[in-house]
Structures are given as C-alpha cells and as structure tokens.
Amino acid sequence: MSDFDWLFFIEVLVGGLLSGVMYSLVAIGFVLIYKTSGVLNFAQGAMLLFAALTFVSLTERGVPFALAFAITFAIMVVIGIAIERTVLRPLTNKPPITLFMATLGLSYVIEGAAQLIWGTQVHGLDLGIEDLPFDVGGVFISQFDIFAAVVAAGMVAALSAFFRYTRIGLGFRAVADDQFAALAIGLRLPWIWATVWAAAGLVALVAGLLWGARVGVQFSLSLIVLKALPVLVLGGFDSILGAIVGGLLIGATEKLAEVYIGEYFGGGIEGWFAYVVALAFLLVRPSGLFGQKLVERV
Amino acid sequence: MGHNEVLLSVNGVKATYNHAITALHGVTFTVARGEIVALLGANGAGKTTTLKAVSNLLPAERGLVTEGNILFQGLDVATAKPADLVRSGLVQVLEGRHCFRSLTVEENLVTGGLGRSGGRAEIAAALEKVYAHFPRLKEKRHALSGLTSGGEQQMTAIGRALMSRPRLLVLDEPSMGLAPIVVQDIFRTLRRLNREEGLSILVAEQNSTVALKYADRATILENGAAVLSGDAAELRNRDDVKAFYLGQSPRPAAPNTPILPAIAV
Known part of the structure; x- marks a missing residue:
C-alpha cells in the first residue's frame, strides 16, 4: 500500500463530506415535519424546487437578493401553513400511508403549480460564490462546497437554538415526544405545526438555493428527495443530528466508492451506492443511527 | 366548603x-x-x-x-x-403518565404552563409552587423525565397539569x-x-x-x-x-x- 495516494484520498473524502452537507440540508426538512407530525413529507423536494424557482424568477426580474429571499420565504411560509390546513389537518388520525400518499400527490401539485407560474425552462442561479478550488495543504477544496457547508452549519445551529431556547421550540420538542400528552396539557398543536412547516419552508429555500446554484434550477431538482431518503434511513427519520451525520456518511461513502471501487462496476455507481449502504444498514439498525432514542425506565 | x-x-x-x-x-x-x-x-x-x-x-x-x-x-x-x-x-393527567421522556423534569413542568402564555416570572412562580408540593421533583429537575422512576413521572405529570392553574x-x-x-x-x-x-x-x-x-x-x-x-x-x-x-x-x-x-x- 506504499503507493496509496493519501492526499488524493483526503481530497475525495473532504469533497464527499462537503457534498454530504447538502444532502443533510434536504434531509433536515423531512426530519422537522416527521418529528412533530409523523408525516414523511414527500413534497419536501417539490417545496425545494418551488422555492428555488420563485427566487430565481424574482431575481431575474430585477428584485434584489435580500428582498427576493424575504419574499420567497414569506411565500414558503404561506404554502406550508396552507398545506397543514387543507391537506394534513383533515387527515389527522389517518394511517401514515394515507398521509404519505397525500404528500406524494401534493408534490405533483406543487410541481405543476411551479411549472404553471414560472414556466419550464432551466434557470441559472448565481449566488456570487465562484466554484474555484483552493489549496489547503496540498488538498484542493471547492470554495462553493465550503460556502454551502458554512451556510448549512449556520442553519442547523440557528434551528437548534430555536428549538432549545424558545417556548415554541419547547412546545415542538414536547409534541415530537408525545403528541397526545401535548394535546391534553393544552398546547396548541396547529400553531406548532404551522411553525414547523414554516421552518421546513426555510430549509427548503436554503437547500433549493444551494442546490440550484450547483446544478441549475430545473425540474429534476425535486428529485433531490430521493437523495435524502438514504440519509434518513441511515440517520433516523426523527433526528436532526442523525440527518447531519447521515448526510456526511452518505456523501463521503458515495464519493469514495465512486473513486475506489467504481471501476469494477464500470463507473457511475455514485448514483445508487447510497441506496446499497442504506439497505445494508436497514438490516442492522432499522431505526437508524440516531432514530428514536429510547429513554425509558420501567 | x-x-x-x-x-x-x-x-x-x-x-x-x-x-x-x-x-x-x-x-x-x-x-x-x-x-x-x-x-x-x-x-x-x-x-x-x-x-x-x-x-x-x-x-x-x-x-x-x-x-x-x-x-x-x-x-x-x-x-x-x-x-x-x-x-x-380543566386539565387532565392521562393514564400512563405520558411525560415527555426526552425533556427534563423541569422542561416537562414548563410545557404545562405554555398554554396560559404567562410571563417568565409567572412560570417561575408556578414552578416553585409545584416544587413545594413535590420536593422530589426539585431534586430531579435536571434529570431526563424518561429516566426517572414511575412515581416521579406521576408527580411530574401532575405537576405539569398544575402549571396551568x-x-x-x-x-x-x-x-x-x-x-x-x-x-x-x-x-x-x-x-x-x-x-x-x-x-x-x-x-x-x-x-x-x-x-x-x-x-x-x-x-x-x-x-x-x-x-x-x-x-x-x-x-x-x-x-x-x-x-x-x-x-x-x-x-x-x-x-x-x-x-x-x-x-x-
């Protein structure tokens, strides 16, 4: 193994970890909603697309960055609350599969609406960060990746602080723990759900911008949900920490697998290797790395 | 009476x-x-x-x-x-206690006061009252509720309900x-x-x-x-x-x- 190129290995690993951050960002949107309402919101990808598309369309019409961001965020909040009111609330107490089907249908409605409003062409999105590699001790790291990682980390820190130190955050954690008890002690669940959907909308917006800048704002953007699923399987559907660690693991494994064992499969394994990892993981730990931390003494 | x-x-x-x-x-x-x-x-x-x-x-x-x-x-x-x-x-303590297991005892109690949307001081005063009735809870205030004993969980559930006055x-x-x-x-x-x-x-x-x-x-x-x-x-x-x-x-x-x-x- 003397001819093993460690520098190259590290470069691939870091690149993988950084792209994993982008997966985490998408996965966190799922976790927020799943934790509080037990719904696997398949429409998260469509929300991400809708957010990115709205933002790009606004900036293309000359709206400044900050204003476009604020407007898009407001729209996402309204959409989130509307979904909670019109789709999920009437379906309260229905089996999980019904809710899942509802969000699956919803994702097509949102995509259709996005298409109707903003058209179908691909948009470029320039966040003003150039994707130039720079050199850290011989390892080349993409500037954009670092930027994305910093944004994601900031976002996670802000969300964590919100849930830890605010009252509505405490309510959120209570609902995530035991919805029925939360109802019985007088927490206003609709308010908490609305907040969570707003937070998921913000996550969708940020993830949409980063992914949009990376691959262009187009309709395949909504398929990013499929990238988030292995992350969720690995990290657990109800853990924000799990989403982060899961994203990093998937990102790193994907890239390393592509570079080191891809050639034995004729290359291009990056697209499906995450699922292999997730499936293997399901056999060992079905609730994920951090899923459903059981704190109980009987 | x-x-x-x-x-x-x-x-x-x-x-x-x-x-x-x-x-x-x-x-x-x-x-x-x-x-x-x-x-x-x-x-x-x-x-x-x-x-x-x-x-x-x-x-x-x-x-x-x-x-x-x-x-x-x-x-x-x-x-x-x-x-x-x-x-x-009108508030209920559910069968089987239903504490929020991953919240601390004190956080559990505070959730009971959220519905009233009172100020910080009001919540602190209500907390002290609950602790006066259940001194055990004060000792365990920073413990995760899921790790406390059945009796402590029952006290937590009652205390949480009392927080809504x-x-x-x-x-x-x-x-x-x-x-x-x-x-x-x-x-x-x-x-x-x-x-x-x-x-x-x-x-x-x-x-x-x-x-x-x-x-x-x-x-x-x-x-x-x-x-x-x-x-x-x-x-x-x-x-x-x-x-x-x-x-x-x-x-x-x-x-x-x-x-x-x-x-x-």
Missing part, C-alpha cells in the same frame, strides 16, 4: 369509537366545586373513555360522544378545543404500577391541594380502597354505564362494593341495577 355549585356535569353520555364500538352507554354524574370525586370500575368499564370525553380528547382517538352532553362551568366541552378547556381551568384536575389511574407508599403519598398531596387551594378533583381509579379513602363522593361504572353513586364513606362500608371490588364476588351485577347486598358472599 359548600359542595353546592356544580363545576362539571356529565349528563347521560354515550360514546363510540370508530362509529362502531360503543364504549359508553349512559354515564351521569357531577363534580361540585371543592370536591374530590372518584370514578371507580374494573378494566374496560369506561373510566378512561369518560375522562377523555370530559377533556374533549375523544376525537383525537377517533371517538365520539353520540348522546348526552358534558358541561364544565356551563360550557359544553364538545364545542371547545382541548387547549381552550385547559385555559378555562386548573380549577378541576382530572386524573386517570394515578396509582397505576406504583408502590402503595408512593400511591399514598400522591393521594395525600392531592387532598392537600384540594383542602388548601380548593382544587376540585375527578379521579378514575381501579384501586377503590385508596380512592374511597380520599374521595368525598364516588361513582361506579360498569360496562360503560354509571351504576351507583354515593358518598365515599358510605360506599366504603357497603359490603356489596367491598365484595365486588375486592374480587370476592364471582358475578358482576348487571348494568343499571344497583348492586344488592345479597350478592356478597
């Missing part, structure tokens, strides 16, 4: 689950201000369903009150959201799975709350011995119907009640007929 003003009245309530399973057919009783009322009955008699109907929690479990009504201070509870009932002074505290089987001495302790605290602060209490219990010892009045449920009501002291001394609830009688009485002393062995 005059037990004349009716706080809660349950009038001929019938309830079903999933529009199919009838859980209650005819439950009637009242709770006056300042009273402790016990709701007794075997497993499946309808105690929990009755209490859930009182807090309007049945819809969340696909249940429905089909006949009769429940009035809390004149308000028809079926028309109010559970959160509104808590605000107007209720007028009527509803408890579902507070003795479940607890050691007799802990049960004793909890019922004593409840009685102190009742005597000193005028808190009215409605408690469902399978442990009729303890419940009848601390309650003013009791109603006995059987197969989803109220079959007997009376003063706790009187019920405590009736042989038929003793026989049936101490498990000495092989045959439960039919619904709607008072249990006859003759049934006693």
Whole structure:
C-alpha cells in the first residue's frame, strides 16, 4: 500500500463530506415535519424546487437578493401553513400511508403549480460564490462546497437554538415526544405545526438555493428527495443530528466508492451506492443511527 | 366548603369509537366545586373513555360522544378545543403518565404552563409552587423525565397539569404500577391541594380502597354505564362494593341495577 495516494484520498473524502452537507440540508426538512407530525413529507423536494424557482424568477426580474429571499420565504411560509390546513389537518388520525400518499400527490401539485407560474425552462442561479478550488495543504477544496457547508452549519445551529431556547421550540420538542400528552396539557398543536412547516419552508429555500446554484434550477431538482431518503434511513427519520451525520456518511461513502471501487462496476455507481449502504444498514439498525432514542425506565 | 355549585356535569353520555364500538352507554354524574370525586370500575368499564370525553380528547382517538352532553362551568366541552378547556381551568393527567421522556423534569413542568402564555416570572412562580408540593421533583429537575422512576413521572405529570392553574384536575389511574407508599403519598398531596387551594378533583381509579379513602363522593361504572353513586364513606362500608371490588364476588351485577347486598358472599 506504499503507493496509496493519501492526499488524493483526503481530497475525495473532504469533497464527499462537503457534498454530504447538502444532502443533510434536504434531509433536515423531512426530519422537522416527521418529528412533530409523523408525516414523511414527500413534497419536501417539490417545496425545494418551488422555492428555488420563485427566487430565481424574482431575481431575474430585477428584485434584489435580500428582498427576493424575504419574499420567497414569506411565500414558503404561506404554502406550508396552507398545506397543514387543507391537506394534513383533515387527515389527522389517518394511517401514515394515507398521509404519505397525500404528500406524494401534493408534490405533483406543487410541481405543476411551479411549472404553471414560472414556466419550464432551466434557470441559472448565481449566488456570487465562484466554484474555484483552493489549496489547503496540498488538498484542493471547492470554495462553493465550503460556502454551502458554512451556510448549512449556520442553519442547523440557528434551528437548534430555536428549538432549545424558545417556548415554541419547547412546545415542538414536547409534541415530537408525545403528541397526545401535548394535546391534553393544552398546547396548541396547529400553531406548532404551522411553525414547523414554516421552518421546513426555510430549509427548503436554503437547500433549493444551494442546490440550484450547483446544478441549475430545473425540474429534476425535486428529485433531490430521493437523495435524502438514504440519509434518513441511515440517520433516523426523527433526528436532526442523525440527518447531519447521515448526510456526511452518505456523501463521503458515495464519493469514495465512486473513486475506489467504481471501476469494477464500470463507473457511475455514485448514483445508487447510497441506496446499497442504506439497505445494508436497514438490516442492522432499522431505526437508524440516531432514530428514536429510547429513554425509558420501567 | 359548600359542595353546592356544580363545576362539571356529565349528563347521560354515550360514546363510540370508530362509529362502531360503543364504549359508553349512559354515564351521569357531577363534580361540585371543592370536591374530590372518584370514578371507580374494573378494566374496560369506561373510566378512561369518560375522562377523555370530559377533556374533549375523544376525537383525537377517533371517538365520539353520540348522546348526552358534558358541561364544565356551563360550557359544553364538545364545542371547545382541548387547549381552550385547559385555559378555562380543566386539565387532565392521562393514564400512563405520558411525560415527555426526552425533556427534563423541569422542561416537562414548563410545557404545562405554555398554554396560559404567562410571563417568565409567572412560570417561575408556578414552578416553585409545584416544587413545594413535590420536593422530589426539585431534586430531579435536571434529570431526563424518561429516566426517572414511575412515581416521579406521576408527580411530574401532575405537576405539569398544575402549571396551568386548573380549577378541576382530572386524573386517570394515578396509582397505576406504583408502590402503595408512593400511591399514598400522591393521594395525600392531592387532598392537600384540594383542602388548601380548593382544587376540585375527578379521579378514575381501579384501586377503590385508596380512592374511597380520599374521595368525598364516588361513582361506579360498569360496562360503560354509571351504576351507583354515593358518598365515599358510605360506599366504603357497603359490603356489596367491598365484595365486588375486592374480587370476592364471582358475578358482576348487571348494568343499571344497583348492586344488592345479597350478592356478597
């Protein structure tokens, strides 16, 4: 193994970890909603697309960055609350599969609406960060990746602080723990759900911008949900920490697998290797790395 | 304390689950201000369903009150959201405690005060009051609730409910799975709350011995119907009640007929 190129290995690993951050960002949107309402919101990808598309369309019409961001965020909040009111609330107490089907249908409605409003062409999105590699001790790291990682980390820190130190955050954690008890002690669940959907909308917006800048704002953007699923399987559907660690693991494994064992499969394994990892993981730990931390003494 | 003003009245309530399973057919009783009322009955008699109907929690479990009504201070509870009932002074401690396991004991208590949206100082004052009633909770305030003992969890659940400053505290089987001495302790605290602060209490219990010892009045449920009501002291001394609830009688009485002393062995 003397001819093993460690520098190259590290470069691939870091690149993988950084792209994993982008997966985490998408996965966190799922976790927020799943934790509080037990719904696997398949429409998260469509929300991400809708957010990115709205933002790009606004900036293309000359709206400044900050204003476009604020407007898009407001729209996402309204959409989130509307979904909670019109789709999920009437379906309260229905089996999980019904809710899942509802969000699956919803994702097509949102995509259709996005298409109707903003058209179908691909948009470029320039966040003003150039994707130039720079050199850290011989390892080349993409500037954009670092930027994305910093944004994601900031976002996670802000969300964590919100849930830890605010009252509505405490309510959120209570609902995530035991919805029925939360109802019985007088927490206003609709308010908490609305907040969570707003937070998921913000996550969708940020993830949409980063992914949009990376691959262009187009309709395949909504398929990013499929990238988030292995992350969720690995990290657990109800853990924000799990989403982060899961994203990093998937990102790193994907890239390393592509570079080191891809050639034995004729290359291009990056697209499906995450699922292999997730499936293997399901056999060992079905609730994920951090899923459903059981704190109980009987 | 005059037990004349009716706080809660349950009038001929019938309830079903999933529009199919009838859980209650005819439950009637009242709770006056300042009273402790016990709701007794075997497993499946309808105690929990009755209490859930009182807090309007049945819809969340696909249940429905089909006949009769429940009035809390004149308000028809079926028309109010559970959160509104808590605000107007009716709060329930659920069967099985239902603490938020991954929150600390203190965080659990604070969640109980969130519905009132009081200020920080108000919540802090309410916390101190709860700690005064349950000193154990103060020691454990930073422990994760899921890691505390059953008795501590029950205290947490009661304390959490008290944080909303209720007028009527509803408890579902507070003795479940607890050691007799802990049960004793909890019922004593409840009685102190009742005597000193005028808190009215409605408690469902399978442990009729303890419940009848601390309650003013009791109603006995059987197969989803109220079959007997009376003063706790009187019920405590009736042989038929003793026989049936101490498990000495092989045959439960039919619904709607008072249990006859003759049934006693």
